[in-house]
Amino acid sequence: MHLGIIGLPRSGKTTVFNVLTGEDLPVGPLAARGLYDVQTAVVGIPDSRLDALSELLKPRKTTYAKVTFSDIGGLQVGSGREGLPGPLMNQLETMDALLHVVRVFDEPTAPHPLDTIDPARDHMTLETELLLHDMLTVERRLQRLEEERQKGARDRDLIDREIALFEHLTESLDRERPLRTLDLTIEEGQMLSGFSLLTLKPVLVVINLGEGEEDPDLDISDGVQSLSLQGKLEMEIAQLAADEAQAFLAEYGIEQPGRERIIHSCCDLLGFLSFFTFNEQEGRAWTLRQGSSALEAAETIHSDLARGFIKAEAIAWDELVALGGLTEARAQGKLRLEGKDYQVADGELIYIRFSV
Ligand SMILES: Nc1nc2c(ncn2[C@@H]2O[C@H](COP(=O)(O)OP(=O)(O)OP(=O)(O)O)[C@@H](O)[C@H]2O)c(=O)[nH]1
Numbered sequence: 001m002h003l004g005i006i007g008l009p010r011s012g013k014t015t016v017f018n019v020l021t022g023e024d025l026p027v028g029p030l031a032a033r034g035l036y037d038v039q040t041a042v043v044g045i046p047d048s049r050l051d052a053l054s055e056l057l058k059p060r061k062t063t064y065a066k067v068t069f070s071d072i073g074g075l076q077v078g079s080g081r082e083g084l085p086g087p088l089m090n091q092l093e094t095m096d097a098l099l100h101v102v103r104v105f106d107e108p109t110a111p112h113p114l115d116t117i118d119p120a121r122d123h124m125t126l127e128t129e130l131l132l133h134d135m136l137t138v139e140r141r142l143q144r145l146e147e148e149r150q151k152g153a154r155d156r157d158l159i160d161r162e163i164a165l166f167e168h169l170t171e172s173l174d175r176e177r178p179l180r181t182l183d184l185t186i187e188e189g190q191m192l193s194g195f196s197l198l199t200l201k202p203v204l205v206v207i208n209l210g211e212g213e214e215d216p217d218l219d220i221s222d223g224v225q226s227l228s229l230q231g232k233l234e235m236e237i238a239q240l241a242a243d244e245a246q247a248f249l250a251e252y253g254i255e256q257p258g259r260e261r262i263i264h265s266c267c268d269l270l271g272f273l274s275f276f277t278f279n280e281q282e283g284r285a286w287t288l289r290q291g292s293s294a295l296e297a298a299e300t301i302h303s304d305l306a307r308g309f310i311k312a313e314a315i316a317w318d319e320l321v322a323l324g325g326l327t328e329a330r331a332q333g334k335l336r337l338e339g340k341d342y343q344v345a346d347g348e349l350i351y352i353r354f355s356v
C-alpha cells in the first residue's frame with residue numbers, strides 16, 4: 001500500500017508526513033530542496049489486535065503490516081493546466097491513493113500561496129488541477145483513437161468501445177466530476193489502467209488544523225472521505241518517546257493519534273483487511289484486499305504456501321483471545337478448516353497447511 005501526500009504549497013504536507021512516519025524532516029521555508037522533491041518512508045500499521053495476540057502467544061518478535069508514504073511536493077495552482085512535469089507525474093501515477101492536505105491553520109511565517117485561508121477553495125483548487133490534467137490525457141487519447149479508427153489500425157470493435165468509454169470520461173470531466181465518482185466496471189478499469197488518470201485514485205482529505213482550532217466541517221463530496229488533525233501539534237507529539245507522547249495526547253484530549261486514524265482510514269478507503277500469522281519466532285500482520293481467498297492469503301505470505309496449499313486453519317483473533325490459547329482452541333475444535341476458496345475475514349489468525 002503506497003500513499004502519496006499532496007497539497008498546495010505550505011499546506012503542511014511535510015508536517016503530516018512527519019506525523020505519519022515519526023520522521024523529523026525540516027518543514028517551512030528552509031525545507032524546500034527543489035520543486036519535485038519526494039521523500040518516502042515505510043511505516044508499521046498500528047494494530048491492537050496483533051498486540052493482544054502477541055501478548056497471548058508470545059512469539060519472539062512481532063511484525064506489523066507495512067504502509068509506504070511519500071511526501072510529494074510540487075503541485076501548485078496551474079500545474080494541471082500546464083501539464084504536469086514528468087517527474088511529478090511518475091510519482092503520482094504509482095500511488096494507490098492520495099492524501100490531500102488542506103490548510104486551515106494560520107501561520108504568518110508561512111504565507112498561504114493564495115494569501116487567504118479558505119479550505120473549501122483550496123480543496124477545489126487542487127482537485128481542479130487534477131481534473132485538468134485528466135482532461136488533457138483523455139483528449140489526447142480520443143484524438144489518437146480517432147486516428148486509429150480512420151487508419152483501421154486495430155480491431156474496429158475494440159477501438160469503438162474505447163472511444164465510447166473515453167467519451168463517457170469526457171462528459172464527467174466536463175461537469176467537473178472526478179472520475180472516481182463513476183461506476184466503472186472491472187473491464188473498464190482495466191482499459192484505463194495504463195493512463196495515469198489522477199482523479200480515478202481514491203482520496204482521503206486531511207484537514208490540517210492549528211492548535212485548538214475547530215474543524216471547519218467542509219462540505220466535501222465527490223467520493224472523498226476526510227478527517228482532521230492538528231498537524232503541527234501532532235508532529236511534535238509523534239517525535240516524543242511513547243510514554244511521553246501518551247501523556248501529551250491525554251493532555252490535549254486527543255483520543256487516538258492522527259497517525260493511527262489516517263492509516264486506518266486509508267486501509268478502509270482502499271478496501272484492505274488484515275490477517276495474522278503466528279509461529280514461535282514471529283507474530284505478523286498482513287494486509288489483503290477485501291474479498292480475497294485463503295489461497296491469495298497464502299500467496300501474500302510466500303509463493304510456496306500457495307503452490308503447495310492444502311487447507312487453511314482459521315479463527316477470529318478475539319475468539320482465540322477469549323479461549324485463552326491455541327491448545328484450548330484446538331482441543332475445543334474451534335480452529336476451522338477452510339479450503340482455498342474460503343474468503344478471509346478481517347482480524348483472522350490463519351495457519352496454512354501445505355506441502356511442496
Ligand atoms: N501554526 C501551524 N503551523 C503549521 C501547521 N502545519 C504546518 N505548519 C507550518 O506551515 C509551514 C509549512 O509546513 P510544511 O509541512 O513544510 O508544508 P508543506 O506543504 O510541506 O510545504 P511545501 O513543501 O513548501 O509546499 C511550516 O512553517 C509549518 O511549521 C499547523 O498545524 N499549525
Ligand SMILES: [Mg+2]
Pocket residue numbers: 013014015031071073
Ligand atoms: Mg514540504
